[in-house]
Amino acid sequence: MTKVLIKLRWLEGADQSVPMPSYETEGAAGADVRANFPQTGRAGITLAPGARALVPTGLSLEIPQGYEVQMRPRSGLALKNGITLPNSPGTIDSDYRGPLGVIVLNAGQETFEIAHGMRIAQMIVAPVLSAKFELHQELSESERGAGGFGSTGVT
Numbered sequence: 001m002t003k004v005l006i007k008l009r010w011l012e013g014a015d016q017s018v019p020m021p022s023y024e025t026e027g028a029a030g031a032d033v034r035a036n037f038p039q040t041g042r043a044g045i046t047l048a049p050g051a052r053a054l055v056p057t058g059l060s061l062e063i064p065q066g067y068e069v070q071m072r073p074r075s076g077l078a079l080k081n082g083i084t085l086p087n088s089p090g091t092i093d094s095d096y097r098g099p100l101g102v103i104v105l106n107a108g109q110e111t112f113e114i115a116h117g118m119r120i121a122q123m124i125v126a127p128v129l130s131a132k133f134e135l136h137q138e139l140s141e142s143e144r145g146a147g148g149f150g151s152t153g154v155t
Contacts, residue, residue, distance in 0.1 A: 004125050006069065007062035011099055013038040014058025018117045021059075030072060030122030033057055033102065035114050042116040047106040052086060054101045055120055063094040063125075070124040071102055077120070082108025085121060094128075 010016050014036050021031040036058030037044060045053055063069055070089035077083035086105040102121045106112045114120060144152065 004064060004067055006064075006125060009060050009062075011056075011058050011060060014056075015039060015042065015116065016058075018058060021123050030124050032074070032119040033071070033100075033121045033123050035102075035116060035118045035120050037116045044113055044115040044118070047083075047104065047112045047114065049082075049106055049109055049111065052103060052105040053114075055104050055114055057100045057102065059100045060097055061092065061100055062097065063092065065094045066128060067094055068092060068126055068128050070126055071121045072124060074119060074122055081110070081112050082106060083112055083120075089124070 008020060018034050018036045021033045023031050034057065035044065035055045037056060045055070047053060061069065069092040071085060071092070072089050073084045084105050084107050085103055087103055090103065092100065104114065104120060
């Protein structure tokens with residue numbers, strides 16, 4: 001397995017005792033990311049059903065060119081509580097150096113407490129290919145053609 005160096009930096013006011021992103025098992029594809037509320041309000045937040053919030057992680061990143069970081073929901077939170085990321089996968093580009101925040105949505109039926117230090121998402125590091133875009137008058141034919149949503153069958 002190739003290891004890519006992702007440089008992390010604590011933001012001012014972040015609780016540096018909160019663990020850095022980490023892989024919880026040897027075969028994990030995603031590193032768990034934790035909520036890190038500013039020192040003045042480490043109590044966390046409450047999300048009502050249907051509500052969303054930008055949850056701070058206390059970190060900023062440096063991602064090597066040619067890679068991206070994707071933020072994805074944690075499956076246990078999604079199944080048990082309906083907690084998801086509405087822009088999943090959220091992409092963090094290699095040239096972004098600002099605060100790492102996670103947009104969290106409560107799609108569940110009950111209020112949900114996001115506590116300081118709680119694992120809220122998983123971070124995937126992925127290679128990126130850039131495309132060259134050219135305008136053409138004709139496109140090649142394919143079996144599917146212009147068929148859109150549902151055009152390949154229900155199952």
